[in-house]
Amino acid sequence: MTNAATGLAHGRRRETNPHRPQTAELTRELEMSVGYVLRRAQLAVFADFSARQSEGAVSRPGQFALLAVIGRQPGVTQTQLCAALGIKRANLVVAIDQFERLGLVRREQCDIDRRANRLHLTPAGTQALSRATDGQRKHEARIATLLGANGRRVLIELLNKLRTLSEVAA
């Protein structure tokens, strides 16, 4: 049954109601900025990464990156991880603490300097990384399908340029 005045089914509000600004209208200017669009893209990518992971210890890209580097370089220190991944020590320690509690990572104590702890995956950690890698590959394959090989290559180039932003003359 439709509303005689609006021609719309009962309960539907016409989208052009001036008291209900369109979502797109609200962000029209923001959509012209790289910073905003980059953030929205990252939200979508983050969500897809998580959606491709099976139940387990790895649900976020950052967790995957940590396990992957430790797996690739057994004995890597927390300091090296921070430098390699661009993460703050405080955040790294929290993440490694969690992995240690879950039995995925073990710290090889260095008595002289606690900062020099070398990190290793346990057998359970190696398994978790293997499962997480399967999901991460599915996720990256979906991105490749969406962008095409050339689009993907160009995107990586442009993103890598952006990483040098601090070097641009003020």
Add this chain to the structure above:
Amino acid sequence: MTNAATGLAHGRRRETNPHRPQTAELTRELEMSVGYVLRRAQLAVFADFSARQSEGAVSRPGQFALLAVIGRQPGVTQTQLCAALGIKRANLVVAIDQFERLGLVRREQCDIDRRANRLHLTPAGTQALSRATDGQRKHEARIATLLGANGRRVLIELLNKLRTLSEVAA
């Protein structure tokens, strides 16, 4: 004075020491994934945004986006903001609470449903947005300088494609 054995100045450790894996080596595989490179680029962009802001209430891109949308659409509701910006209600409420405490935003109470609060910038909020916009424009200009007009356009296209990632057939 150099070390006779290594030819390096005293105190310098040769970068090829096998016990000190190169930072780049640690992340070689991650650097081939869009997800990782996207995140590293976003860290750089976030840092530059903050660096171009003068002392004040806006230090993060998300705070800028909120003030910008409220400024553009006085009376916008919290629900509309969440939908427009893709942020969780809980996080939005925290941010608006902080803006309210700082005297930049006021809530127009709706007695029937607290969720329908309409938001407005105060005069101080309008000033804060104006200053933040100056900084945001400098930031975006640096990005444009770095990427060039074409690079910028292509990057935005590719990032917008990424935003549709959830629609890719599993």
